[in-house]
Amino acid sequence: MSEPGGHWSPRFRLVLIAIMLLVGVAVTMVSTILVTEVDESWTAGSVTRGVLSAVLVLFSGVYVNLMLAGIVKVWRDPGSANRSLDKTIRDVRGWLGEKTKWLGIALTMALIVAAGVALRPSPPPDTGLEEGKLVVMTAFDESANDPRLMLIKLWNQLHPANQVEVVFVSGEPDQQNVRMVNDAKPDGAHEADVYVLDLVWMAQFREERYIRELDRSTLAGLDDFVPKVFGTCVHEGKLWCLPLNTDVGLLYYRTDLPLAVKPPTKWEQYFGADAAAAAAGTPQVDAANAAPLANEEILTVMALEAMWAAGGKAFGENGDVAQNEDKTSVQLGAGDEIGLRELAAAAHDDRVVVTAEARSTTDDVAVRTFADGRTLYMRNWPVARDGLRDRVGFGVAALPTAGVLGGQNLAIRAGTGKPRAAQALVDFLTSAASQLILSEVGGFAPTRQSAYDNAKRRDMQELRSALSSARLRPVTRHYVEFSQVFRDGVAEAINDRSGRLKPETLQRLAKILNQ
Structure with a gap:
């Protein structure tokens, strides 16, 4: 441990320095971890963690700087073995009394906090639906017996925080198009969250960036859509809408x-x-x-x-x-x-x-x-x-x-404030169950293959055959x-x-x- 004359041996000094370094690394790591776990909520647990983190960061800042000074002292002065505890405490107090030392302590604390913030995991994406009314702008009839409106009523029952209001656009197709464009364009009224778009309007709304790309990661069963119909929703690998109902002569x-x-x-x-x-x-x-x-x-x-x-x-x-x-x-x-x-x-x-x-x-x-x-x-x-x-x-x-291939697609306005809720509505209205209801109750041409597989109407396979040879109008x-x-x-x-x-x-x- 010590040599004659009260000097620490080189081996013992190395062991002592190693212990000091290990303690320094330990307290610094614990301090950093605590910083990563501090959150902005004012619960009892979060306040406790915040106070403990602040105390430990301060301790770490002081210890690291003292440790560095101690390592230098131990290595350069083997005679430290004869130093009394009182003398050591007086030296530490004197060291802490120097204002320049606190600059190093503050810098160390800042580095620990910065490391904790940098290592803090990113918050998980908010997958909940934004609350608030959703507005669907459509040209289809206002009849209460329309199964599309029945599905919207069902959505409203299941989603009280996201009630759907339907805005009906009257007139001929050309007039309906103008009305929706005037709502969707950058300086438009921006009343709608979701548009029911005629198939032939897709290129216009997509290229003018009136609508937003859908998030495929939250959509399941996309391979169930009739390929030719689903193809009208995809452009250059991006998914811009989902098909509500298709049409063919x-x-x-x-x-x-x-x-x-x-x-x-x-x-x-x-x-x-x-x-x-x-x-x-x-x-x-x-x-x-x-x-x-x-x-x-x-x-x-x-x-x-x-x-x-x-x-x-x-x-x-x-x-x-x-x-x-x-x-x-x-x-x-x-x-x-x-x-x-x-x-x-x-x-x-x-x-x-x-x-x-x-x-x-x-x-x-x-x-x-x-x-x-x-x-x-x-x-x-x-x-x-x-x-x-x-x-x-x-x-x-x-x-x-x-x-001619016809139909209507559901697209989300580019600037909607409720994109997740709007996409959930689009997904609901185009689901396998909804498509079967549209077909069997309303007589619409469904967009999912499962609706044809489970159809009870005797002429559904004729419709399926017609879709297989249908062609697009000019895009x-x-x-x-x-x-x-x-x-x-x-x-x-x-x-x-x-x-x-x-x-x-x-x-x-x-x-x-x-x-």
Whole structure:
């Protein structure tokens, strides 16, 4: 331990220094750990930990600085073995009395606190739902029997802190779009948290950053969505919405006539010469087809389906549009031109359509025409089924050629103050159970494969088949303007019987695409 003369041996000095260092490391670590555990709450436990942490940090600051001085003293002065306890205490008091020493103590304490703060684990993300009202802006009907509103009422029962208020947007689709854009844009009213967006508006709302990307980590069962439908929600790997309901044209045909009416296997059988012949041989009807050809969005749909039926390729299945080399004009092919000519011819053939009414017939009017027994066929959306029941005998089949994919998606406004609550609502409304309710109760085309697997409606598999061949309308953030110009051109081509889109119309369409 000590050598002759009262000096500590080198070995003992090294052991003593090591013990001092170990104690220093221990008190510093404990102090740092206590700092990491201090929180901002004023509970008894947190206050106790805070006081203990402060005392131990002060002790650590003093000890570390004394330890350094002690190590130097022990190593340089082997005669410290003869130092009395009183002498040691007087030296420590003298050392603490020097103001410069407290500067080192303060610096040590600051380093300990800084290390504790730096090592403090990040708080877990807040996964709870923000409280407060959620506003859904939609264009669907205000009917209390609408199953979509029934689902919202169920949400309200389950989430009293996040009651949903529905804002109904009236008018034609173009007017509805303007209303929602005026709410979503940076200087807009910002009334809504969630939008029910028509499929064709997705590019506009996504590219203008009116909506926010969804958090995939909190969503389960995404692989249950119909792939083609789910694809409308994804762009460049990011998920921007979830599909509330999808849509695609179905072919309705009569089953209550003396001569059996079979599901058509080609477009001409319900919209061309074959359809005219069938109607001529059936005196109970006025025409073959309850065709909706009013100058609304349905006219864009009817024109695209006629072009696709004739083999047209100008409007691709994924929403792309063919243009000439310098992109100054949309470029139609032979099939596209044939399809438009045949549509124009059908619109003026009173054996094919009710010519006095066809160019003012909307989807809803077409349902009444078919339900009154005036035609053999009707191309319409899945929701038309319930409006026909007990009014006319009918069957349902998938279109024999590609139909337009429609539907509505749920998207969250970019600047909502309740993103987690809004996403929880979107997830709830598009869940497997909700989709089955929308389908079985409301007659909507569901977006989840499980809804088709568990469907009781006898025509759901026809709908599933129709979805498999459905195609997108042109994908552009200026779709509203594009469709208006396109259908104006189609209406003109029908009215003048030419069945041709004018060059200036094709040029305007290209200009809109390239804006």
